[in-house]
Amino acid sequence: MTGLRRYHAAVWDxxxxxxxxxxxxxxxxxxxxxxxxxxxxxxxxxxLPAGARRAAPPAxxxxxxxxxxxxxxxxxxxxxxxxxxxxxxxxTMKYNPRLGEELAARPELAELHPxxxxxxxxGVLGLVHGLDxxxxxxxxxxxxxxxxxxxxxxxxxxxxxxxxxxxxxxxLGRRDEVITTIQAHPCNAAxxxxxxxxxxxxxxxxxxxxxxxxxxxxxxxxxAALMVNNPDDMGIYNPQIDEWVRIVHEAGGLCFYDHAxxxxxxxxxxxxDLGFDACMYMLHKTFGVAKGGGGPAVGAFGCxxxxxxxxxxxxxxxxxxxxxxxxxxxxxxxxxREFWGNVPQLVKAYGWARAMGAEGIRKAADLSVLANNYMExxxxxxxxxxxxxxxxxxxxxxxxRYSLGTLxxxxxxxxxxxxxxxxxxxxxxxxxxxxxxxxxxxITPEAGEMWSKEDVDYWIDVLAQVCREAYEDPELxxxxxxxxxxxxxxxxxxxDPGTWATTWRAYRRKRAGVPVGS
Amino acid sequence: xxxxxxxxxxxxxxxxxxMLEAVGAATVEELFAQIPESHRLRAPLELPPPLTxxxxxxxxxxxxxxxxxxxxxxxxxxxxxCWQHHVPAVCDEVVRRxxxxxxxxxxxxxxxxxxxxxxxxxxxxxxxxALDFVGLxxxxxxxxxxxxxxxxxxxxxxxxxxxxxxxxxERMAVIESYCGRGELDAHLDVGRVExxxxxxxxxxxxxxxxxxxxxxxxxFETPSYLGTIEAEAAEIVELAHEAGAEAIAGVDPISLGxxxxxxxxxxxxxxGSIQPLGVHMSCGGGVGGFIASRDEERxxxxxxxxxxxxxxxxxxxxxxxxxxxxxxxxxxxxEEGNDWTGNSTYLWAVAAAAxxxxxxxxxxxxxxxxxxxxxxYAAALLDEVEGVSVRWKDGFFKExxxxxxxxxxxxxxxxxxxxxxxxxxLPELGRSSLWCVTEVHAKADLDRLASALEEVMRG
Numbered sequence: 001m002t003g004l005r006r007y008h009a010a011v012w013d014x015x016x017x018x019x020x021x022x023x024x025x026x027x028x029x030x031x032x033x034x035x036x037x038x039x040x041x042x043x044x045x046x047x048l049p050a051g052a053r054r055a056a057p058p059a060x061x062x063x064x065x066x067x068x069x070x071x072x073x074x075x076x077x078x079x080x081x082x083x084x085x086x087x088x089x090x091x092t093m094k095y096n097p098r099l100g101e102e103l104a105a106r107p108e109l110a111e112l113h114p115x116x117x118x119x120x121x122x123g124v125l126g127l128v129h130g131l132d133x134x135x136x137x138x139x140x141x142x143x144x145x146x147x148x149x150x151x152x153x154x155x156x157x158x159x160x161x162x163x164x165x166x167x168x169x170x171x172l173g174r175r176d177e178v179i180t181t182i183q184a185h186p187c188n189a190a191x192x193x194x195x196x197x198x199x200x201x202x203x204x205x206x207x208x209x210x211x212x213x214x215x216x217x218x219x220x221x222x223x224a225a226l227m228v229n230n231p232d233d234m235g236i237y238n239p240q241i242d243e244w245v246r247i248v249h250e251a252g253g254l255c256f257y258d259h260a261x262x263x264x265x266x267x268x269x270x271x272x273d274l275g276f277d278a279c280m281y282m283l284h285k286t287f288g289v290a291k292g293g294g295g296p297a298v299g300a301f302g303c304x305x306x307x308x309x310x311x312x313x314x315x316x317x318x319x320x321x322x323x324x325x326x327x328x329x330x331x332x333x334x335x336x337r338e339f340w341g342n343v344p345q346l347v348k349a350y351g352w353a354r355a356m357g358a359e360g361i362r363k364a365a366d367l368s369v370l371a372n373n374y375m376e377x378x379x380x381x382x383x384x385x386x387x388x389x390x391x392x393x394x395x396x397x398x399x400x401r402y403s404l405g406t407l408x409x410x411x412x413x414x415x416x417x418x419x420x421x422x423x424x425x426x427x428x429x430x431x432x433x434x435x436x437x438x439x440x441x442x443i444t445p446e447a448g449e450m451w452s453k454e455d456v457d458y459w460i461d462v463l464a465q466v467c468r469e470a471y472e473d474p475e476l477x478x479x480x481x482x483x484x485x486x487x488x489x490x491x492x493x494x495x496d497p498g499t500w501a502t503t504w505r506a507y508r509r510k511r512a513g514v515p516v517g518s
Numbered sequence: 519x520x521x522x523x524x525x526x527x528x529x530x531x532x533x534x535x536x537m538l539e540a541v542g543a544a545t546v547e548e549l550f551a552q553i554p555e556s557h558r559l560r561a562p563l564e565l566p567p568p569l570t571x572x573x574x575x576x577x578x579x580x581x582x583x584x585x586x587x588x589x590x591x592x593x594x595x596x597x598x599x600c601w602q603h604h605v606p607a608v609c610d611e612v613v614r615r616x617x618x619x620x621x622x623x624x625x626x627x628x629x630x631x632x633x634x635x636x637x638x639x640x641x642x643x644x645x646x647x648a649l650d651f652v653g654l655x656x657x658x659x660x661x662x663x664x665x666x667x668x669x670x671x672x673x674x675x676x677x678x679x680x681x682x683x684x685x686x687x688e689r690m691a692v693i694e695s696y697c698g699r700g701e702l703d704a705h706l707d708v709g710r711v712e713x714x715x716x717x718x719x720x721x722x723x724x725x726x727x728x729x730x731x732x733x734x735x736x737x738f739e740t741p742s743y744l745g746t747i748e749a750e751a752a753e754i755v756e757l758a759h760e761a762g763a764e765a766i767a768g769v770d771p772i773s774l775g776x777x778x779x780x781x782x783x784x785x786x787x788x789x790g791s792i793q794p795l796g797v798h799m800s801c802g803g804g805v806g807g808f809i810a811s812r813d814e815e816r817x818x819x820x821x822x823x824x825x826x827x828x829x830x831x832x833x834x835x836x837x838x839x840x841x842x843x844x845x846x847x848x849x850x851x852x853e854e855g856n857d858w859t860g861n862s863t864y865l866w867a868v869a870a871a872a873x874x875x876x877x878x879x880x881x882x883x884x885x886x887x888x889x890x891x892x893x894x895y896a897a898a899l900l901d902e903v904e905g906v907s908v909r910w911k912d913g914f915f916k917e918x919x920x921x922x923x924x925x926x927x928x929x930x931x932x933x934x935x936x937x938x939x940x941x942x943x944l945p946e947l948g949r950s951s952l953w954c955v956t957e958v959h960a961k962a963d964l965d966r967l968a969s970a971l972e973e974v975m976r977g
Binding site for chain 2: 076095103353
């Protein structure tokens with residue numbers, strides 16, 4: 001007996017929707033065009049250019065409406081999906097207030113078109129502007145825009161703004177380097193490169209962050225920008241960050257603060273106060289918006305008055321008691337996505353911030369840092385678990401990176417096995433680490449402010465149990481999961497054109513009628 | 519705080535004390551020792567007063583939203599990249615399931631149901647497109663087009679893309695961002711191909727003239743931004759191929775019950791929007807994009823997206839789903855990866871999967887036919903209104919261009935007073951606007967539009 005709850009995932013053996021149904025069934029029907037319409041315009045086929053018509057209907061499944069509903073409900077039940085405890089680090093798992101979902105479904109939000117006249121959008125424009133003001137207060141920046149569809153996209157927005165900024169100064173051809181660190185999210189490096197910059201990546205020093213002299217050696221008159229997070233995903237805060245900003249500014253570069261890890265420092269530090277020119281918040285992480293399994297998301301991008309003229313259009317501005325969409329901004333980078341953002345997510349984030357208030361936001365930061373340090377005490381008591389940079393004595397912020405390297409050495413059980421086995425206890429797998437892994441067998445839990453002390457204790461109990469199992473019966477962990485929807489994936493490369501199949505069409509062609517698993 | 523916050527289980531003083539004691543800290547403040555004093559915010563955080571009670575918050579937000587005028591209370595003919603289609607109730611029910619709505623990642627076993635839904639999204643979209651490789655969604659159609667063009671440039675090393683003269687300016691601005699700037703070596707030039715003023719379709723003569731060995735890709739759309747159906751898609755593809763360029767087709771998936779799929783006319787890569795497939799407009803927040811191609815290695819290796827593959831588990835006869843080609847993404851290879859990926863619009867993949875399985879083959883045919891007929895009927899009525907002329911009277915799907923003898927803004931103001939949102943202004947064409955008609959518009963709505971427009975045009 002472990003003292004842990006009994007758990008088994010729902011198993012429905014649900015076929016693919018393409019394997020379900022019977023010929024002739026319908027999940028939805030559409031009305032025929034009215035007799036007058038038909039009389040006036042004739043058959044649909046006659047209205048389409050001959051060569052442009054589809055020859056045969058698409059090979060989609062044919063199901064009744066309740067069959068479709070039940071199929072997708074079964075699939076939802078075959079998804080653990082935060083129904084247990086998810087401490088997925090760097091993603092800041094927190095409560096997604098259902099009020100926001102209720103409001104987003106109302107026609108006053110769901111049935112709005114972004115090109116409606118501003119006069120008909122005053123409510124939503126006011127809320128977006130309200131969110132802008134809240135984020136300004138939290139960051140010290142002068143203006144926020146919400147076009148970016150995620151954190152990486154906000155990072156790309158910055159790279160585009162850096163391009164425009166240096167181009168306006170006639171220096172873009174020369175300034176073609178962006179500096180980042182190995183502990184910054186991969187999207188910083190990737191979006192800088194996609195925007196045309198060369199990427200200079202600084203490695204970490206003994207203190208857990210890149211040393212100042214590495215930065216000094218990297219900056220030059222080719223430096224376009226610095227793109228960095230702080231604290232990083234190990235919970236380590238670079239105390240020299242203001243000095244970094246000074247050095248990059250002196251060299252003529254811009255500084256972008258990827259505030260992915262804002263949760264532990266909300267209300268305590270502000271990007272602008274540290275000298276940064278721009279920053280980014282992920283509303284689907286820090287600001288209570290549901291993640292949707294990977295979006296719709298928002299990377300809220302804020303910058304100083306100096307960079308404002310380069311922002312993507314439109315920008316929501318207030319004039320007296322009215323709000324307007326300002327697109328007449330000649331220096332703008334243009335757009336990184338159509339329209340002005342995932343508007344329902346903005347309303348939800350605004351609601352979250354209002355419900356929390358200044359005191360609540362600060363409390364949330366306190367509780368997430370407290371919970372992380374509470375976890376650390378207990379996790380380090382588990383055999384096989386160590387901490388990144390063990391020599392650092394200072395408390396980490398809202399997450400800590402651990403290593404199960406010892407566990408692997410002593411038992412042959414790795415982090416992927418541990419992830420699989422934790423899911424057997426109804427606990428969503430913890431985040432490991434972005435590439436590259438700088439500690440062996442990393443795991444990165446983040447407790448946040450939502451989960452109760454009991455939840456956090458339970459999660460630790462599960463990890464302790466799994467580690468115990470690893471020492472006592474490693475094969476039990478290596479062959480996990482045992483209580484999940486399906487077993488672990490076969491060890492087959494999905495990088496081989498002979499094996500990958502992203503569609504049923506491709507799969508049937510490649511396996512020529514041989515079912516998966518045979 | 520006066521009381522515990524409903525969203526924070528540990529915001530109870532006794533619990534905080536217990537945790538502090540376990541940590542061995544006297545105050546929470548001690549735990550922030552890493553942050554130098556000089557970095558800290560000293561002034562109090564100035565935010566609007568809290569609305570901690572859901573009672574107050576709900577009222578505040580509902581009152582604000584009540585100031586909006588929606589396309590439900592009004593009759594809207596706005597389209598242009600965000601379209602009012604019927605969203606089946608089942609789609610809404612499915613995407614609001616907590617298991618789909620709230621999480622991020624688990625393991626292939628514990629995410630199995632969601633992965634299956636994503637695979638069904640890609641598989642059904644593949645059937646609509648007649649293409650075998652479909653990536654997980656990207657942020658929007660424009661972003662999909664931008665990535666696809668960059669895929670083509672990586673494939674053949676060429677530095678110019680040809681794009682129709684009239685692409686949605688929203689979408690075009692995104693494509694231009696993705697093509698980069700001239701000062702940096704990696705940028706792509708954008709050439710524009712004229713359209714045939716008589717038909718609204720691409721001018722193939724101009725395309726021929728502009729194709730060269732510098733061109734990495736020809737990007738074209740059908741239906742086009744201005745609504746017209748490209749009758750010569752196969753010829754466009756062939757011309758691109760003759761010049762050694764890739765052919766990228768932008769399509770509206772909701773049209774593919776009646777219009778030929780890009781796989782049939784030989785497009786190498788197809789992109790488009792997933793918003794029509796069961797996602798509300800939400801003021802533009804409903805947009806999402808897709809990238810698809812033939813399942814050939816040379817294309818597959820250039821995808822920037824996450825790509826989910828069906829595969830085997832360790833148990834014979836059991837299916838699983840895993841990420842294919844992970845190492846070519848930015849998650850796998852940072853700046854060496856293909857562009858970048860990240861949080862996207864994956865929840866809408868679930869909505870679209872449910873939508874496509876509800877419609878099935880006949881649903882897409884029925885819907886396509888209904889839309890074409892009603893759009894044509896609307897265009898015919900509008901064309902009869904004094905001072906209104908439909909520019910291309912046939913060969914369009916759900917959108918068409920009307921030229922007006924009075925300023926568009928003035929006409930739309932008049933319509934708005936009558937509860938109608940008129941077509942989107944097209945300043946690039948003169949006094950013109952783009953009208954969108956879908957299955958939500960009944961004949962009576964179209965008749966009402968025509969008579970309102972008549973009144974407004976009379977002034």
